[in-house]
Amino acid sequence: MSASQPRPRTRIQREKREIILEAALDVLSTHGFRGSTIDQIAEAAGMSKPNLLYYFRTKEEIYETLIHGLLDTWLDPLRAMREDGDPIVELTGYIRRKIEMARDFPRESRIFANEIIQGAPRIAPMLENELKPLVEEKSKVIRSWIRAGKLKRTDPQHLLFSIWATTQHYADFDTQVKIVLGTTYGEGRFEDAARFLEQLFLHGLKPD
Amino acid sequence: MSASQPRPRTRIQREKREIILEAALDVLSTHGFRGSTIDQIAEAAGMSKPNLLYYFRTKEEIYETLIHGLLDTWLDPLRAMREDGDPIVELTGYIRRKIEMARDFPRESRIFANEIIQGAPRIAPMLENELKPLVEEKSKVIRSWIRAGKLKRTDPQHLLFSIWATTQHYADFDTQVKIVLGTTYGEGRFEDAARFLEQLFLHGLKPD
DNA sequence: TTGTTTTTTGACCGGTTGGACAAAGCGTAA
DNA sequence: TTACGCTTTGTCCAACCGGTCAAAAAACAA
Numbered sequence: 282m283s284a285s286q287p288r289p290r291t292r293i294q295r296e297k298r299e300i301i302l303e304a305a306l307d308v309l310s311t312h313g314f315r316g317s318t319i320d321q322i323a324e325a326a327g328m329s330k331p332n333l334l335y336y337f338r339t340k341e342e343i344y345e346t347l348i349h350g351l352l353d354t355w356l357d358p359l360r361a362m363r364e365d366g367d368p369i370v371e372l373t374g375y376i377r378r379k380i381e382m383a384r385d386f387p388r389e390s391r392i393f394a395n396e397i398i399q400g401a402p403r404i405a406p407m408l409e410n411e412l413k414p415l416v417e418e419k420s421k422v423i424r425s426w427i428r429a430g431k432l433k434r435t436d437p438q439h440l441l442f443s444i445w446a447t448t449q450h451y452a453d454f455d456t457q458v459k460i461v462l463g464t465t466y467g468e469g470r471f472e473d474a475a476r477f478l479e480q481l482f483l484h485g486l487k488p489d
Numbered sequence: 490m491s492a493s494q495p496r497p498r499t500r501i502q503r504e505k506r507e508i509i510l511e512a513a514l515d516v517l518s519t520h521g522f523r524g525s526t527i528d529q530i531a532e533a534a535g536m537s538k539p540n541l542l543y544y545f546r547t548k549e550e551i552y553e554t555l556i557h558g559l560l561d562t563w564l565d566p567l568r569a570m571r572e573d574g575d576p577i578v579e580l581t582g583y584i585r586r587k588i589e590m591a592r593d594f595p596r597e598s599r600i601f602a603n604e605i606i607q608g609a610p611r612i613a614p615m616l617e618n619e620l621k622p623l624v625e626e627k628s629k630v631i632r633s634w635i636r637a638g639k640l641k642r643t644d645p646q647h648l649l650f651s652i653w654a655t656t657q658h659y660a661d662f663d664t665q666v667k668i669v670l671g672t673t674y675g676e677g678r679f680e681d682a683a684r685f686l687e688q689l690f691l692h693g694l695k696p697d
Numbered sequence: 698t699t700g701t702t703t704t705t706t707g708a709c710c711g712g713t714t715g716g717a718c719a720a721a722g723c724g725t726a727a
Numbered sequence: 728t729t730a731c732g733c734t735t736t737g738t739c740c741a742a743c744c745g746g747t748c749a750a751a752a753a754a755c756a757a
Contacts (some may be wrong), residue, residue, distance in 0.1 A: 291703070293754085311607055316523030319745065332705050334746065369695060391606050394661075398599050398606075399519055401664045408668045416669050433694050438669060439685035440694070443655050446662075450654035453602075456609045460616045461624050461646060477647035485693035486641050486648070487577060499733070527715060540735055542716065 298336050301326045302350070305343045310388035313395040314344055314403070345403065348396070351389050352407055358382060359441075362419055368426040373479050379448035380478065384471040390452035416441060447478055506544050509534045510558070513551045518596035521603040522552055522611075553611065556604065559597050560615055566590060567649075570627055576634040581687050587656035588686070592679040598660035624649060655686055 290298070304326035308317045319340050323333040337343045358378040362371050383390060396404050420437035427434055451458060451474050462470055498506070512534035516525045527548050531541040545551045566586040570579050591598055604612050624646065631645035659666060659682050670678055 293704070297704090313521055313524060313603075313607070316521060316607070318743080320743090329706060330745090331707080331747085335704070338746090340745070372694070394602070394606050395521075397662050397665045398602050399521065399524070401668075405664070405668065408665060412665070413669055413671075430696060433688070433692065433696055435688060435694060436681060436685050439682055440689075442658055442662075442666065442669075442682075443686070443689060446654040446658035447651050450650055454605050454650075454654075456613065457605045457616055457620070458650065460609075460613065461621055461650075463621075473644060474647055474650075477644050478651070480641070480643060481648075481651060481693065482689070483693045483695045484641065485689065485691045486580070486643060487691040488638060488641055501734075505734090526713085528713090537736055538716085539718090539737080543734070546716090548715070 294336065297328075298346075301328075301333055301336055301343065302347050305347050306388050306392065309344060309347065310391040310395070313399070314340075341403075348392060348404060349407070351392065352404075352411060354386075355382075355389060355393065356411065356415060359415060359419060362422065364422040364425065368423075368429075368431040369483065372432075372482065376444055376448060376478050376482060377475055379444060380451065380471055380475045383448050383450075383452035387452035387455060390449050394449065394453040444482070447481075448474075502544065505536075506554075509536075509541055509544055509551065510555050513555050514559075514596050514600065517552060517555065518599040518603070521607070522548075549611075556600060556612055557615065559600065560612075560619060562594075563590075563597060563601065564619065564623055567623060567627060570630065572630040572633065576631075576637075576639040577691065580640075580690065584652055584656060584686050584690060585683055587652060588659065588679055588683045591656050591658075591660035595660035595663060598657050602657065602661040652690070655689075656682075 301322065305317075305322045308321045308325055312321070317340075319330050319333060322340075322343065323330045326333060337346070358375055361378065362375050366374075393404075396402075401408060416438065419441070423432065423437035423440065426432045451471060458470060509530065513525075513530045516529045516533055520529075525548075527538055527541060530548075530551065531538045534541060545554070566583055569586065570583050574582075601612075604610075609616060627649070628645035631640065631648065634640045635642055659679060666678060
């Protein structure tokens with residue numbers, strides 16, 4: 282009934298697959314799936330195309346392996362939002378962690394952005410099976426906070442959208458952010474962003 | 490010194506170019522520049538590839554004509570933010586207009602998103618020459634509002650980023666939004682979003 | 698060492714893509 | 728009608744792209 286076990290990976294296979302995935306992250310996150318070529322990825326990984334295809338049978342396989350391995354890490358900050366903590370602390374902590382991810386893992390953010398903008402043709406099932414249940418779970422948490430009077434009455438799902446949008450903006454649209462801010466601001470933009478967003482999400486802009 | 494005037498466009502040329510650009514908007518906004526083929530655009534425009542190439546010499550020319558014509562419309566809502574209005578009204582009005590654009594012109598939003606995520610290789614100069622000065626101008630306006638005590642002390646540029654990010658999210662990441670919200674919510678999501686964002690930007694989430 | 702398996706590569710293939718081109722069709726003014 | 732410029736299309740090409748394959752090279756086990 283069960284398929285015969287594929288033999289375990291050798292040391293070289295493990296190493297080379299890792300190198301390829303790292304190179305693929307670089308290439309795919311900037312050019313998208315269609316826009317990237319196997320040759321580009323192979324060159325970035327420092328090997329020939331047929332050699333790369335010895336480790337991954339198709340471009341799709343690279344992409345799917347990569348993005349599947351990424352999703353868990355990507356959702357971790359949301360998972361870390363605990364019902365039993367103080368809602369304000371949990372929320373600002375989530376925003377901070379997301380800004381840090383935008384700073385430290387912009388390629389990961391962009392690869393998801395690329396995919397979703399184009400209609401999520403290859404990851405829709407993953408969003409349905411992993412993201413959606415997690416959002417539902419955390420929405421309940423947020424609603425319980427609202428019931429406890431710890432947060433203003435608001436829509437949990439749109440709240441999460443806003444946090445994703447504002448934080449990932451600094452990874453996905455980094456080029457535009459840099460152009461608008463000019464060279465003056467340097468790398469401090471992430472810290473500025475974190476402070477701005479904390480203020481925005483807690484107190485808004487209208488004077489008391 | 491000056492090049493000889495190219496002869497004026499015929500009626501058919503004006504019409505066909507318009508049809509092509511509309512088709513190109515459809516194709517390019519979902520697949521990006523590299524991911525779109527001239528054949529796809531030609532088919533969407535209901536003509537043969539050589540015929541299309543009679544009206545635009547290259548794929549690049551289509552893309553640049555399209556995106557250049559779009560930028561003005563795209564910046565209009567920000568231009569409409571008037572210094573002499575009431576800051577709260579102006580700001581919520583801007584957010585509302587941006588949400589309406591996400592609802593009514595998602596393709597336009599996506600084409601910019603695609604371009605910028607990939608490093609804005611073709612529109613960086615336009616952002617530098619048109620977006621940046623406009624942001625500088627409106628940042629001054631926002632700062633004057635803050636000085637007048639009509640807004641909390643905050644960073645105008647990051648404020649604009651947040652408005653762009655949150656509103657355009659509903660166009661660019663529509664697929665994900667739909668998956669998370671499920672089918673229940675239907676088209677009301679834009680109205681919900683507008684209400685949520687208004688509350689968020691004015692008052693934040695922390696209870697008084 | 699020798700035999701075996703794993704890894705690497707050059708050459709190749711069929712399909713796609715952006716674009717060129719010449720010839721044909723069409724509209725219209727003289 | 729004729730001539731002329733505008734429009735359309737079939738055909739073609741060279742570059743590129745994803746992927747195959749057989750054979751060489753390297754790694755490893757006995």
